[in-house]
Amino acid sequence: MMGRVISVLFAVLTALSNGSASVLQRRAAMEVPDSDAMRLSLMTRLVRQKVWLAGIGLVIVAAVCQAIALATGPIAVVQPIFVIELPLTLLVAGLVMRVRADAVVWSGVAAVTAGLALGMAAAAPVEGRDTVEDFAWIPALLVTGVFEAGLIVAALRSRGNARAALLGLAAACGYALTAALMKDAMANLDDGGVVALLASWQLYATAAAGVGALFLLQNALQAGSLVAVQPMLTLGDALISILYGVTLFDEELRTGWWLLPELVALALIATGCVRLARTPLARGTLAPPPPTAPR
16 A cells, blocks of 8 residues: 555656646747757757756656656556646646636646546556566567557658647657556566666666657657647557556456446546646746836
């Protein structure tokens, strides 16, 4: 029970860090011209912006929190919690900027929160194994590679929000793969400590998958609006992570008639994400109030 509490706590901290990072990175990506899309020059332009570097700092914090969460809980529990990252981010941003959340924000927060609660209660994830047999990674990586390649090719043939959505889903797949590899790598700490962790191929594959997902996300944010990217990123990460958990770690979810409330939960989460991503706070277009003059 204590392990599950720790896992949920650090999953929430991960969601908060990741959501804040997405908003900051979107603001930075808006300053990059379309001609730099899917090129290394995109990253060289972004790295010169302080707001983007702040977002990367939050990504690092999120990675540490996520590693702890995955080491203490099942992937089918940890990753779906990340759907609350956008609501948490907007509420904190509103407090920092001294902007009161309006009815649209609160309705989006309520929809996402209710969807997450309903989905977790209906699915009732059961923890499986902590490690994955090495040979099981071969078909998983092949299928992931083909899926990612298809999304990227389709994105390159599209423009605007269609490209943003496709790249957002590709980034989500990359982040889900990163989580699965990270969970497998962290299991080495129990078996052989830090030495075993550093010697595992999964640790370096985690880094490679994470960098690839980050690159895809920057291109998604540069290609279109946050409202096109965030739902695909949020739901894609959760669903693909659950798929990895079930197929690689033997985690179990309830099926049968339970699929009906699970689908309702997905609809609630998607609706909430769309509403929140359309708000000025999410787009980074809401300016903070002017400072009060001294009396």
